[in-house]
Amino acid sequence: MAGVSKCIKYSMFAFNFLFWLCGCVILGVSIWVRVSKNVQKELNIEGGSLLAAVDLMIAVGAIIMVLGFFGCCGAIRESRCLLLLFFIGLFLILALQITAGILGVVYKPKIDAQLTESFQKLLPLSGQDESFKNSFETIQKENECCGLVHGYTDWGANVPASCNCPSTGNCVSSGGNKYYKETCLNIIADFFKKHLAIIIGIAFGLAAVELFGLGFSMTLYCQIGKK
Known part of the structure; x- marks a missing residue:
């Protein structure tokens, strides 16, 4: 029976260790964006839709950290169960990240209009x-x-x-x-646009890397099954 490729196995481990680190970065940056100079709180206004992408990325970062741990353990222990959980979770995360990126792209041009509408009430x-x-x-x-x-x-x-x-x-x-x-208004709008651009870049940039993770995990999963 075919054995498990050591190259695939340790590449999978290295990928997931970096993936776990990326989760830490996403979680940290997203929380920082959410609370740094919290204009929404200071001005006592409702701006939930503008920060929907940021809130979604906080959840994504936390889940990525857990998935990275599953992936590392699944690769080292050659556990098909953990690898399958990793694959399913990573696929769902990829969908969430694309959603977050699209939300950021959609709401970015509307920031000025939505802030103006909210501020008029004040x-x-x-x-x-x-x-x-x-x-x-x-x-x-x-x-x-x-x-x-x-x-x-x-x-x-x-x-x-x-x-x-x-x-x-x-x-x-x-x-x-x-x-x-x-x-x-211009200062506050620029603040939102600048940090939403960071979230959009992270969401789409990491999505490309995660496609390799899906390929690695399924390849290793199949090799363990043939072992």
């Missing part, structure tokens, strides 16, 4: 509670922006000092005062 900003205004003023200071949608007019008659623009900056004048011309 105007005028001066009518919000103190906790909200303090958080948003911090965003304005850190990013040198003013207002959410229309600029300083979003604050009504009470434009805060965090909107004040130095004479050397990109300013707009009103009533003898200078305010930042750029709205915070």
